[in-house]
Amino acid sequence: MNTPHHHDAHAHHGQHEQHGPAGLDSSQDGYTLALETVALPAGTDSDLRFRLLGTDGRPVADLTPIHDKLVHLIVVRRDLTRYVHVHPAVADDGTWSVRVRLPEAGAYRVFADFAPAALGRTLTLGADLGAGDGDGPARELPGPAPAFAVDGREVTLTGEPAAGERRRLEFAVARDGRPVTDLQPYLAAYGHLVALRLEDLAYVHVHPDGSPGDGTTEPGPVVAFHAQVPGPGTYRLFLDFKHEDAVRTAEFTAVVK
Numbered sequence: 001m002n003t004p005h006h007h008d009a010h011a012h013h014g015q016h017e018q019h020g021p022a023g024l025d026s027s028q029d030g031y032t033l034a035l036e037t038v039a040l041p042a043g044t045d046s047d048l049r050f051r052l053l054g055t056d057g058r059p060v061a062d063l064t065p066i067h068d069k070l071v072h073l074i075v076v077r078r079d080l081t082r083y084v085h086v087h088p089a090v091a092d093d094g095t096w097s098v099r100v101r102l103p104e105a106g107a108y109r110v111f112a113d114f115a116p117a118a119l120g121r122t123l124t125l126g127a128d129l130g131a132g133d134g135d136g137p138a139r140e141l142p143g144p145a146p147a148f149a150v151d152g153r154e155v156t157l158t159g160e161p162a163a164g165e166r167r168r169l170e171f172a173v174a175r176d177g178r179p180v181t182d183l184q185p186y187l188a189a190y191g192h193l194v195a196l197r198l199e200d201l202a203y204v205h206v207h208p209d210g211s212p213g214d215g216t217t218e219p220g221p222v223v224a225f226h227a228q229v230p231g232p233g234t235y236r237l238f239l240d241f242k243h244e245d246a247v248r249t250a251e252f253t254a255v256v257k
C-alpha cells in the first residue's frame with residue numbers, strides 16, 4: 001500500500017506550471033523532502049521534523065512565500081479520514097519542525113508545499129509517516145455528500161471537479177440556516193482548499209478565485225476556487241476557512257469518472 005502509482009508524474013517536467021499529479025514523489029526536479037521523523041506516537045502532540053534539500057544536497061535557503069507561508073505541511077491518514085494542515089518553522093541548521101497531533105494509529109502521508117526561489121514555481125513533495133502502533137482502525141471514506149457540518153457551521157459544495165478540465169467549485173458557509181458573511185482572511189484568502197486522490201494520494205493544487213481586499217471578493221457566504229484534477233478517481237476535498245477567530249475544516253468526497 002506504500003507504493004504509489006506513477007501515472008503521469010514525470011510527464012511534465014521542465015514546464016513552469018505543474019500539471020501532472022503532485023506529491024507522489026519525495027524527490028523532484030533536484031529537490032528532496034527528507035523526513036527526520038518517520039514515526040510519531042498517536043493521540044499526542046509531537047514534533048515532526050524534516051529537511052528540504054536542494055539540488056546540491058544542502059537545505060534550501062531561499063523560498064518564496066505561498067499565501068504568507070514558506071512551507072505548507074499537510075499530513076493525512078492514507079485513507080484520507082484524517083487531515084492536518086500546519087506551518088512549520090525553520091531552525092538555523094535548516095531543519096524544519098512543527099508540532100502535530102495525529103489522532104490515531106495508522107499509515108500517514110506528509111506533503112510539503114513550497115516554492116524554491118531558484119525554481120520559480122511551487123513543488124509538492126510527499127513522504128510516508130507512521131503513527132502509533134500497527135495499522136490502527138480501518139476506516140472508510142464517507143461517500144459524496146453536498147453538505148458538511150463543522151463546529152455548528154454548514155458548508156455546501158456546488159460544482160464537481162473533472163479530469164483534465166478546470167472547474168469552478170463553490171463552497172457556501174451558513175450558520176443556523178443563515179449565510180455567513182463575516183468570514184475572516186486566513187493566509188491571505190477566505191478559504192484554502194486541498195484535494196487528494198484516494199487511490200494514489202495525488203495532491204491537487206487548487207487556486208482561490210479572488211482574495212480579500214481585491215475590491216470584489218466578499219467575506220462569504222461563498223468561497224470559490226478553480227480546480228483541475230489529474231484523472232478519474234475518488235477525491236477528498238479539504239476546505240480550511242476562518243470564522244470567529246478559529247480555522248475550521250469542511251470535507252467533501254467527489255468521484256470523478
Ligand SMILES: [Cu+2]
Nearest residue numbers: 069072073086
Ligand atoms: Cu498552509
